[in-house]
Amino acid sequence: MDTFRTRNHSIFLAAAACLLGVFPRTAAAAPAESCVECHKDEKFRVQNKKIYDYYQEWKGSAHDLAGLSCTACHKGDPAKAGKDAAHVGIVPQSDPASPFHYKNIPATCGGCHQPVLERFAKSRHFAQLESTGLGPNCITCHGALNARVYATTIVERACSNCHNAKSKNHPEVIGQAQEILARLNHANGYRKGLKFYYKSVKKPGAMAKVDKAYTDTIDFWHEFDFKKLGPRSQDLLAELKKLYLEAHKAEAGKADGR
Numbered sequence: 034m035d036t037f038r039t040r041n042h043s044i045f046l047a048a049a050a051c052l053l054g055v056f057p058r059t060a061a062a063a064p065a066e067s068c069v070e071c072h073k074d075e076k077f078r079v080q081n082k083k084i085y086d087y088y089q090e091w092k093g094s095a096h097d098l099a100g101l102s103c104t105a106c107h108k109g110d111p112a113k114a115g116k117d118a119a120h121v122g123i124v125p126q127s128d129p130a131s132p133f134h135y136k137n138i139p140a141t142c143g144g145c146h147q148p149v150l151e152r153f154a155k156s157r158h159f160a161q162l163e164s165t166g167l168g169p170n171c172i173t174c175h176g177a178l179n180a181r182v183y184a185t186t187i188v189e190r191a192c193s194n195c196h197n198a199k200s201k202n203h204p205e206v207i208g209q210a211q212e213i214l215a216r217l218n219h220a221n222g223y224r225k226g227l228k229f230y231y232k233s234v235k236k237p238g239a240m241a242k243v244d245k246a247y248t249d250t251i252d253f254w255h256e257f258d259f260k261k262l263g264p265r266s267q268d269l270l271a272e273l274k275k276l277y278l279e280a281h282k283a284e285a286g287k288a289d290g291r
Contacts, residue, residue: 139162185214246273
């Protein structure tokens with residue numbers, strides 16, 4: 034009987050300790066964000082396809098993988114389950130105070146992409162956007178949630194809306210942009226090859242110079258000064274190709290020596 038009482042007493046104390054938080058918790062569950070939990074509901078496919086498509090575009094995107102969900106840009110209260118409470122502080126996109134008002138998009142995206150914003154702010158596109166509200170902004174080319182980059186089809190879709198033979202607004206920039214993007218894509222291929230090589234020979238620090246040259250050119254793209262960017266993209270491609278061929282030659286030499 035005494036053993037039974039002792040065992041029961043011990044169990045009671047252990048349970049009480051857990052309830053009172055005396056025992057340390059090994060892994061606290063991450064709180065669910067009501068925005069994501071609500072907007073991923075399949076019912077929106079019919080009830081509000083725009084919201085449904087927004088979630089589908091965000092899911093698995095670079096922003097999702099970086100841990101940026103709805104409230105990172107839209108604000109609101111992710112701890113509240115009710116729609117009205119969760120949406121407190123969110124203003125319509127049509128409101129000039131909204132971070133997603135057309136003219137405010139660069140500043141919103143620039144919160145994370147500051148070097149790109151600094152370049153874009155020097156462009157004629159930015160000046161046009163600021164003065165008339167009709168110039169392109171970040172989402173014109175990259176989309177809103179699942180950012181698309183380096184695709185020459187973007188030029189056809191976005192740039193040609195203003196730059197075409199009918200408007201006579203520098204239609205030649207379409208071909209120039211496509212050529213530059215093709216070089217940047219090619220350069221990025223060499224960059225990926227160099228990353229693999231430097232990792233295999235245990236020289237990851239060697240990528241720092243390569244990455245900086247590549248990133249600086251990508252940032253400079255956003256000034257849309259193709260007269261300067263054209264030669265710069267050629268120099269970048271030539272340099273990365275040279276480094277890649279040198280790495281390939283070194284690797285071949287090692288193979289011959291075995």
